[in-house]
Amino acid sequence: METPRKHRSRVLPWGLLLAAGLLASAAQAQDKPARKSHASPPAQKGGTVVTLCDGETSVEVKGLKPGQAMSREQAQSVSNQLMADWRKKNPNAHWDEALAQAAPPPPAQGRPLPPSAPSGPAQTAPPAARPGPAVQGELKQAGVYTNYSSRDELVWATETQKFVELGSAIFHSDQQLGGTIGVSCDMCHPNAANTHPETYPKYQVQLQRVALLRDMINWCIENPVKGHALADDDPKLRAIEAYILAQRKGFKLDYGKH
DSSP: OOOOOOOOOOOOOHHHHHHHHHHHHHHHHHHSOOOOOOOOOOOSSSSEEEEOTTSSOEEEETTOOTTOOOOHHHHHHHHHHHHHHHHHHOTTOOOOHHHHHSOOOOOOTTSOOOOOOOOSHHHHSOOOOOSSOOOOSSSOOOOSSSSOOHHHHHHHHHHHHHHHHHHHHHHTOHHHHTOSSSOOGGGTSGGGTTOOGGGOSEEETTTTEEEOHHHHHHHHHHTTSOOOOOOTTOHHHHHHHHHHHHHTTTOOOOTTOO
């Protein structure tokens, strides 16, 4: 009588499982669009090439080695040169002269601005309460749409202003942005001029896709600033976005406009 075969386990060898996992990971990676990073032209004189956020205009900073950062004065001079070159190439381009010429806040020097209450009437004369019963208790917050008081509105305005001021501090500080060469956003965009947040989402050639405002902020951090992109939920990225939007208050939404 023939001896029955022993049941063979259908377990794959570890090597095959590992290979299958790597192939699956590679396939998933191909499905995700890669982050576009602008390739600056190579340095010709042993310095560092700094590229403007248009992805095209660039200048080589002689003597600036990898890992070195310029002083704020040097970085501003380089930024001014980049902007002068850009304007020569784009003489008819719209520019926010009024916003750019406004008095900027003092440099943040790598530290966020201290929280402060909003200036103006909100400090001395809170807005009148909306109809409805007053909020009971010192710490109780009202509902989203009804029953909120002048105190609620003051709290909301104060917290919003603090967040916008934090974004301003980061926008004006290469250190807060995580930059490596001393360049900060305000050097090419004084007071967030020419950022036009009201035009997003729109197709951005630098990214080769439709982008949100935060996508372009990250692109600028990676390229002109030469830092690392921030996660979508990073408080710094959200604060920068809040500051830029606050600077364009009153402009109508016009998504897709270039």
